[in-house]
Amino acid sequence: MSAAHQLVVLIDPVARRIDGESVRIAKDVLCAGAQAKICWPQGPEEFARALARRGGRRTVVVGDDQALLRTVTLLHRERELDRGALALVPVGAADSLGLARSLGVPMGAVAAARAALDGTGHRLDLLADDSDQVVLGALRIPAVGPPPAPAAPPSVWGAARSFVRSLVRAPAPVAAAVAHRLRVEADGVLLSDLDRPVAGVSIASADGLAQVVVHGRTGERARAAARAVTISGPVGGFRYRADQVVAGPVRTRTWTALAGAWELVLPA
Structure with missing residues (x-):
């Protein structure tokens, strides 16, 4: 039996609380179409242990963007992202599924579960920072909210390009009036220094490189x-929003683009 039909299904506890019916539907569809080991972790430690014990099975995450990010981050830290494709059945509040939507994952529990069973793996880029955190979509400095994700991206490649297109939009007039002192280096080339205040910085991975604006x-x-982007701030540091998660303050941080680092199962 192929790995695509031997599954380990990690059901995020937040998904169970928010929409237990969608979780049940996803579980039923997955179990009907494959030999599935269902895991009900109660917290991050149990989630990590269940992921580590997946063996050669395809991993299916039932949860929101944070559950997907947690999974990819854990596999990246263990240097196991190349051990097989991941699938996601998005379950959660609408505003917690923007990343999944932009990546081309079906939003319905039935459609997403069927894609997990019969879909095709797509190699995707990501950004990894010097603390081993990953960014699957885009990051922004300062930590402002991202633009709305497109409702129906044509493909995963179109989704990746939509992230980059979103970066070149001019900041809102109010945001543009705010000064942020940041030193920005792309593969050692200085784009901005602390003596030249800027409105902000945006970074996304596309075409195997970090696209910085x-x-x-x-x-x-x-x-x-560039392959690597290093940003340094003033003594108090800076905050940034990566995949809708706010981090910092940090004094300096380097993000490295990893081309085709992970594989996501999407509809064939």
Whole structure:
């Protein structure tokens, strides 16, 4: 029996609380179509243990964007992202599924479960920072909210390009008036320094590289594509929003683009 029909299904506890009916439907569809080991972890430690014991089975995560990020981060830290494709059945509040939607994952429990069974793996890029955290979509400095994700991306490649297109949008007039002192280096090339305040910085992974945009205070933009981007801030540090999660403050952080680092199962 192929790995695609031997599953380990990790059901996030938040998904069970928010929408138990969708969880039940997803479980029934997966169990009907494959030999599935269902895991009900009660917290992050149990989740990590269940993931570590997956063996050669395809991993299916039932949960929201945070559950997917947790899974990819754990596998990245263990250097096991190349051990097989991941699938996601998105269950959660609408505003917690923007990343899944932008990646092209079906939003319905039945459609997503069927895609997990019969879909095709797609190699995707990601960003990894120097603390072993991953970014699957985009990050922004300062920690402002991301633009709404498209409702129905044409494909995973179109979704990746939509992230990059979102970066080149000019900041809102109010945000543009705020000064942020940041030193931005792309593969050692200086794009901005602490003596030149900027409105913000955006980074996303596409085409195997980190696509960085430095937004000037008066609307100008400096762009670069690099393998690694290092950003340093003032003494108090800076905060950033990565995949809708706010992190920091940190004084300096480096993000490295990893081309085709993970595989996501999407509808064939």
